[in-house]
Amino acid sequence: MKIKSIRGFHDILPESIKRWHFVEDAAKRIFELYGFSEIRIPVLEFTDVFSRSLGTTTDIVEKEMYTFTDRDGSSLTLRPEGTAGIVRAYIENSMHAKSSITKLYYTGMMFRHERPQKGRFRGFYQIGAELIGPQEPSSDAELVVMLWRFFEEIELTPFLVLEISSLGDQNCRPQYKEKLVQYFAPQKEELCEDCQRRLQVNPLRILDCKQKRCKEIAANAPSMLDNLCEECETHFNYVKENLLSVGIPFTINPKIVRGLDYYTRTVFEITTDKLGSQNAVAAGGRYDGLVEELGGPATAAVGFAMGMERIVLLQEIALPEGFQKKVDVFIAYLGEEAKKAAFPLAFNLRKKGVSVETDYGSKSLKSQMKRADKLGANFTFIIGEEELKQGVVKVRDMKESKEEDIKFEDIINLSETFQP
RNA sequence: GUGCGUGUAGCUCAGGUUGGUUAGAGCACUGGGUUGUGGUCCCAGGGGUCGCCGGUUCAAAUCCGGUCACGCACCCCA
Structure with a gap:
């Protein structure tokens, strides 16, 4: 048996890591700008943390979690999403007592035992943010705006659509559910x-069934948005107004039903038509009941998570070129003496911030030049017997194909000229 | 979890229907043409359990069964 990775788990190789850094760096920069701080929490939690917060009838809890029994008999689960663990940490560390407003973001791998597909993995990376404390609609809006700003920053918005809706709250959702059941029954x-079963457990989910007949029937179903209580409607209108005031383009889609039970009021989704059926790139919403549900003080919160693999996939479509690693200087040497002289030269250039590559063996100048070219070096330094004798380095400008001898002792002072 | 499709060199793919000597190409890699000069060109070389296991057969990359992985759709979701 050849050794291999687990189904649905994949390696991210050096050739694509620049894109990952690009996306991650942009997220960190924007989120920090909006006052969010990173939090790092465990990958493994007691199973309760997830089953209590996601809702026991959701697919994730019913059939997708990596759950196993620890040596002491306790049930542990690899996190299928980030929010539950964040809330657990929020409560456990009494963060509510330190400030009435807590802004957190996180990155890391999530685990879901689904059938792998394009843009869908069993081990996948998410970046998410949670704004815990405020219940006012301007916090929902700020979070959505921040998310959209991030996508603008990585130039993906031309491929994306933002949809928002409201799921109501403890007052109006139960009544609406009742109405739905009456309509569908x-x-x-x-x-x-599936929908016959949903009618019993979670009638809201019938609204986003993809079956033709179900869709037809659902088309005339009462909409949550027409059945919001006054508070929820005011809240939703305020969010919309905030978004309009900064020119964030959105559409209202009353059929958005989040997969997790903890959502209340505002929900939103950012999707693309470029990735096939796994079209959601980021999604989130308000979850005012979750902190209390997990044993903390009644605390409002909004959050979102985005799928890194999908964003990177989109990024490859949007910007196919331009992420190759470049080297400032390649040092080619001929002979053992030159090799020994090249070593401290590389050391000192790197100390000055110049990226330097060299050979390690004793390849021909031709093959060293070829490698310099392949690495995209701006300059190649050539050190041979002649140069050693004269105390110079032959500096070749690879784009201009021009060469110039520069004295060994001057090279370091000129280091800035070798960087683009 | 269901259905359909694909699986041959590091990568992209021929060959397979009509089983038969050493399984091919392009790109990439290594070396040479130019004993010290890249990106073009020419030459040569290395690299393949034909996804894996089993069956049919004198003989299987080729036919059959199973299995695994990937892709697409369902489902679900980020």
Whole structure:
């Protein structure tokens, strides 16, 4: 048996890591600008943390978690998403007592036992942010704006659509659910098997069923947005107004139903039509009940998570070129003496911030030049017997194909000229 | 979890239907043409358990079964 990675888990190789850094750096920069701080939490939690917060009837909890029993018999789960663990950490560290407003972001691998597909993995990276404390709609809006700003920063917005909706709250959602059940019940026989089950457990989910007949029936179903209580409607309108005031383009899609039970009021999704059926790039919403549900003080919160693999995939489509690593200087040497002289030269140039590559063996000048070219070196330094004798380095400008002898002792002072 | 498709060199792919000597190409890699000069060109070389396991056969990359992985759709979701 050849050794290999687990199904649905993948390596991110050096040739694509620049894109990952680009995306991660932009996220960190923007999020910090909006006052968020990074938090790092464990990958493994007690299973309760997830089953209590995500809702026991969700697919994630029902059939997608990597759950196993620890040596002492306790049930542990590899995190399938970030929010539950953040809230656990928020409560455990009494963060509510340190400040009434807590802004956190995180990155890391999540685990879901799904059938792998393009843009869907069993081990995948997410970046997410949580704004815990305020219940006012301007916090929802700020979070959505920040997310959109991030996508603007990495130039992906031309490929993206932002959709928002409201799921109501403890007051209006139960009534709405009741209305939905009443609407669907008479046509129950025509719904697909899944939806017949959903009618019992979570009628909201019928709204985003993809079956043709279910869609037809759902088309005339009452909308949550027409059934919001006054507080929820005011909240939703305020969010929309805030978004409009800064020119963030969005559409309202009352059919957005989040996969996790903890959401209340505002929900949003950013999707693309460039990635096939795994079209959600980022999604989130308000979850005012979760902190209390997990044993903390009643605390409002909004958050989102985005899928790194999907963003990087999109990024490759948007910007196919321009992420190759470049070297400032390649030092080519001929002979053992020159090799020994090249070593401290490389050391000192790197100390000055110049990126330097060299050979390690004793290849021909030709093959060293070839490698310099392949690495995209701006300059190649050639050191041979002649140069050693004269105490110079032959500096070749690779783009201009021009050469110039520079004295060994002057090279370091000129280091800035070798960087683009 | 379901359906369909694909799996041959590091990469992209021929060959397979009509089983038959050493399984090919381009790119990449190494070396040489130019005993010290890249990106073009020419020459040569290295590299393949034909995804894996089993079956049919004198003989399997080729036919059959299973399995694994990937892709697409369902599902789900970031």
